[in-house]
Amino acid sequence: MIVPVELGARRYDVLVEAGALGAADRHLAGFARGGRLVTVADERVWALHGDSFIAALARAGIDVRPVLLPPGEATKSWAMLADLCDRLLALEVERADHIVAFGGGVIGDLVGFAAAILKRGCGFIQVPTTLLAQVDSSVGGKTAINTPAGKNLVGAFHQPAFVLADPLVLATLPRRDLAAGYAEVVKYGLIDDPAFFAWCEANGLALLDGDTALMAHAVERSVAAKARIVAADERETADLRALLNLGHTFGHALEAEAGFSDRLLHGEAVAAGMALAFRFSAERELCSVADADRVATHLSAVGLPTGRAGLASDGARLVAHMAHDKKKSAGTLPFILVRGIGQAFVDRSVALDDVAAFLDRQPN
Incomplete structure (x- = not known):
């Protein structure tokens, strides 16, 4: 292809x-x-x-x-x-x-x-x-x-x-690395393609067990999704390409806390970040708790983290890492939140104090 x-x-x-x-x-x-x-x-x-x-x-x-x-x-x-x-x-x-x-x-x-x-x-x-x-x-x-x-x-x-x-x-690839990459596959379904997320639920474990046909399909589908978004918003000047950051604001903070080391791979951090983004959205009554649970259940089933990824840091410390996020503009940090599976959007009204309190309530 x-x-x-x-x-x-x-x-x-x-x-x-x-x-x-x-x-x-x-x-x-x-x-x-x-x-x-x-x-x-x-x-x-x-x-x-x-x-x-x-x-x-x-x-x-x-x-x-x-x-x-x-x-x-x-x-x-x-x-x-x-x-x-x-x-x-x-x-x-x-x-x-x-x-x-x-x-x-x-x-x-x-x-x-x-x-x-x-x-x-x-x-x-x-x-x-x-x-x-x-x-x-x-x-x-x-x-x-x-x-x-x-x-x-x-x-x-x-x-x-x-x-x-x-x-x-x-x-x-070691299975851990494969699973970390798979988090980015799941992301495309969660952004705007609920049918693809359902495909991931049905096929993710077999893919990670080495089914090459499923692997090729996942790569093709993901590349096509990203190519479409990049062509429409190359430099992230509109909100479209920003949606590709689903899970990344939370995830990058976790990576920073882990010292950008093998303690937490990038894809693992993104998986945890996506689960957190759904859970945070559910707390704000933007999406259903059922959707947040469904996402966390699938990520857990393939061996990916869905909480703070074993990092004991409190919410304030993780939010301090977010303060350096490159997406910050005029003192405001946009978050990619969701109204449901396949319904991601950019929210610029999130207070970091609320994020810190939310993170303090999350499983380690």
């Missing part, structure tokens, strides 16, 4: 195809200049998939120049951004080159940001190797690093030239 992201002159395609990585020569040869493709990957992903990527491109006479980075959220930092830019400059990357981001969301965010600022803007290609990256972070052009003040606070909108998503590579 090819999903176009319609952005005028910056239009690009997202290819979702089982086995696409092994046919990388067919899909990526046109992006190589001077017979090479500089490829940035984390060491763990490269050990699993690097040889097949190199072999595929070798068939087209393309030399892959790997730049390897440590895995984990800590890689999205000032220090690693500077190190990556220095290494790319040492490889004499030019403005007309395309850098390949080969890995999960951390690599995609970091490489995309480096590409945005290197030589005042180079091209890049996303080859996402995690479910979370395939269904969410590789599409849409949001790139960033984390800072001590919060997650993704320094970055740029920089669209890729192409996205190659091969669902077969997801078979190598």
Whole structure:
């Protein structure tokens, strides 16, 4: 399946195809200049998939120049951004080159940001190797690093030239990582597609148990949903793209409290954040308690957190993390709340004191 992201002159395609990585020569040869493709990957992903990527491109006479980075959220930092830019400059990357981001969301965010600022803007290609990256972070052009003040606070909108998503590579993911990515799949149903959420309820466990056909369908459906939203509201200047942040305001606060570590994966934080957003909406009588319970029941059934994710911090401390949220405008922090499953909306009238009190009442 090819999903176009319609952005005028910056239009690009997202290819979702089982086995696409092994046919990388067919899909990526046109992006190589001077017979090479500089490829940035984390060491763990490269050990699993690097040889097949190199072999595929070798068939087209393309030399892959790997730049390897440590895995984990800590890689999205000032220090690693500077190190990556220095290494790319040492490889004499030019403005007309395309850098390949080969890995999960951390690599995609970091490489995309480096590409945005290197030589005042180079091209890049996303080859996402995690479910979370395939269904969410590789599409849409949001790139960033984390800072001590919060997650993704320094970055740029920089669209890729192409996205190659091969669902077969997801078979190598640990179940925890797969489940974390699945949270972002569920999100698309909760935003505006209740039928897709029902599909998730019926198929989520089988998907996570390794059903490749279900996995491919989830990726295709999610990418199509995100491409539609990004094309309509690329830079989140209207409320449409903001809906993709369902669960993220609560989730980012939890991630910050966990120190952006493997203690809480991004997708796990989003799952907890979505359950909290539904529960908070129910308390404000915006949606039914039954819908909030239904969401929490499904997330729990696939092994995702639905409360404060084991973090004992009180509500005031978590709200303090929210104060640094990049979506804050004129002192107001918008929350994505819901009127029911598939009925997300932006609410700019939420008082943070109310959020802190609500969080104090939530299970740890």
